[in-house]
Amino acid sequence: MSRALDKDAIASMNASDSQKVYDDIVKVLDPHYHSLRHELIDFELLGKGQLPENVNTVVLENSVGIPKIKLIQAFVIARKVFFHFKDMGTKYSKEIRDATSVILLTDPEHLTACNARKRLIQNIREKTVFELGLEVKSELRFIDSLLTSHLNRHTKSPTLWSHRRWLLESLQSKDLPLDVSRDLTSVVMVAAERHPRNYYAWSHMRWLMESVDGDETTCLTIIYNVKKWCLGHPGDTSGWSFLLSRLSSPTFSTTTSPIDQKSLICEEVLGMAVSLKWKEESLWVFLRTLVASGNITDKCRFAFLQTLEDFKRTSDDAKGQRISQSAHEWYLEYGQNMPPHSIKT
Numbered sequence: 001m002s003r004a005l006d007k008d009a010i011a012s013m014n015a016s017d018s019q020k021v022y023d024d025i026v027k028v029l030d031p032h033y034h035s036l037r038h039e040l041i042d043f044e045l046l047g048k049g050q051l052p053e054n055v056n057t058v059v060l061e062n063s064v065g066i067p068k069i070k071l072i073q074a075f076v077i078a079r080k081v082f083f084h085f086k087d088m089g090t091k092y093s094k095e096i097r098d099a100t101s102v103i104l105l106t107d108p109e110h111l112t113a114c115n116a117r118k119r120l121i122q123n124i125r126e127k128t129v130f131e132l133g134l135e136v137k138s139e140l141r142f143i144d145s146l147l148t149s150h151l152n153r154h155t156k157s158p159t160l161w162s163h164r165r166w167l168l169e170s171l172q173s174k175d176l177p178l179d180v181s182r183d184l185t186s187v188v189m190v191a192a193e194r195h196p197r198n199y200y201a202w203s204h205m206r207w208l209m210e211s212v213d214g215d216e217t218t219c220l221t222i223i224y225n226v227k228k229w230c231l232g233h234p235g236d237t238s239g240w241s242f243l244l245s246r247l248s249s250p251t252f253s254t255t256t257s258p259i260d261q262k263s264l265i266c267e268e269v270l271g272m273a274v275s276l277k278w279k280e281e282s283l284w285v286f287l288r289t290l291v292a293s294g295n296i297t298d299k300c301r302f303a304f305l306q307t308l309e310d311f312k313r314t315s316d317d318a319k320g321q322r323i324s325q326s327a328h329e330w331y332l333e334y335g336q337n338m339p340p341h342s343i344k345t
Contacts, residue, residue, distance in 0.1 A: 017073075018073040018074070018076060018077050019077060021056050021073045022073070022078065022102065025056060025057060025074045025105075026074075026101065026102065027057075029098070029101040029105065029142070040062070040144050040145045040187075041141075042062060042063045042064070042148070042150065043105060043145060043146065043149040043150075044063065044066075044149065044151075045068045045071060045151065046058075046066065047067070048068075048069060051065070051067055056070050057070075066105075071105065074102045074106075075102060075107075077102075078099040078100075078102035078106075079099075081099040082103060082116070086116050096116055099113075100113040100114075104146060105146065105151075108146065108153050108159060108160050109153075109157060110159070114159055114160075114162075117139065117163070118163070120135075121167070129174045132174055132176070133176050136167050139167055140167050140168075143163055143167065146160055147160055147164065147190075147191045148187060150194065151194075152194075155191045155194040155195040156195045157200070161200045161203075161204045164187075164204065165207060178208070178212055180208055180212050180222065181218060181225070183205070183208060184205060188201045192229075192233075192236065192238065193233075196233070196236055197237055201238075202241065202242045205242060206245060209222070209246070214251060216256070219246070219249070219252055220255060223243065223247065223252065223265075226239065227243055227268075227269070230269075230283075231269065234272075234283045235280035235283070237285070240282050240285070243286065244286055247265070258295065259295050259297065260297070262293075262295055263296040263299070263300040265290075266290050267300055267303065269286070270287060270304055270307060273287070279319050279320045281326075284324070287304060287327070288327040291305075292330075292331050292334055305328070308327055308331075312324050312328070
C-alpha cells in the first residue's frame with residue numbers, strides 16, 4: 001500500500017466513524033473469528049468504490065477484503081490504542097494484540113509492534129508448554145497469512161520473516177515439532193509466488209532446513225517439491241539457488257544413490273529447458289553449477305555440454321547465444337573437466 005495519502009485518505013483519518021471501522025477490522029483479524037477453519041487467511045486491500053461506503057470489511061470463506069481507506073482509519077485508532085496500552089502488562093494483552101494486528105496489516109516493517117507481540121508470547125512461555133504451543137500456532141497463522149496474502153510489501157518483509165523465525169525458535173526451545181514440509185509448500189512457496197525472486201522467503205527456508213534434523217524422506221520430499229516449483233518458475237533465481245543448496249547438503253549426500261538422483265534431476269531440467277526453449281539465465285546457472293560439481297553421471301555431463309554446443313551452432317537468438325556461451329565458458333573454467341574434443345560439433 002502506498003504511503004502517500006490523497007485528500008480522501010486524509011479526510012477519512014478524521015471521520016467520526018473511525019472507531020467502528022477499527023472494531024470491524026479487528027473482528028476479522030481475530031484468530032477466533034476464523035477458528036473453525038485452519039486455512040491461512042488471504043488478506044486483500046480494496047480500492048476506492050469496490051465496496052459500498054458503509055461496508056468496512058468483506059469475508060468470503062478464507063478471504064478477507066478491506067478497503068485501503070478504511071484501513072487507514074483503523075490504523076490511526078490502532079496507534080492510539082497501542083501506545084496507550086503497550087506498557088501496561090498482560091492485563092491488556094487483547095488490546096495490544098488487536099492494535100498490533102491492524103498496525104502490521106498496514107505496515108509490515110513496524111518493529112515496535114512485532115516486539116510487543118513477542119512480549120505477549122514471552123509471558124506465555126513462563127506458563128505451560130501446551131499454552132505456548134497454542135499461542136505460537138495462533139500467532140503463526142496470523143503472520144503466515146500476512147506473508148502469503150496478496151500484499152506486495154508483506155511477502156518480502158524482513159521484519160515479518162524475522163518474527164516468524166523467532167516464533168519457530170520458541171517452539172524449538174520447548175522441543176515442540178516443526179512441520180518443515182508444510183512451511184515450504186504453504187508459506188515459502190506461496191510467498192515466492194506472490195513476489196518473484198523472494199530472497200527473504202527462500203533464506204528463511206534455508207535457515208529452517210539447517211535448524212531441523214530431517215530424515216531422508218523429508219529431504220527428498222523437499223527437493224522434489226522445490227524442483228517442481230522451479231520448473232513452473234524457470235526465471236526465479238532464488239528458487240534455483242535454494243534447490244542447488246539442497247542438492248549440495250550433507251543430508252542429501254547420505255541418501256540412497258545421490259549421484260543418480262542428482263543426475264535424474266539434471267536430465268529432467270535440461271530436457272524441459274530444451275523442449276520449451278527456455279532462455280532464463282538463472283536456470284542455466286543452476287545447470288552449469290550442478291554439472292560442474294562433478295557429482296553427476298558422465299552421461300548427464302555430456303548431454304549438458306552437447307546441448308550448449310547445439311545452442312551455439314543453431315540458435316539465431318542473441319540472448320540464447322550469450323547464455324549458452326557464458327555457461328560453457330564458466331563450466332570449462334570452474335568445472336570438473338570433460339575433454340572438449342569429446343563433444344560433437
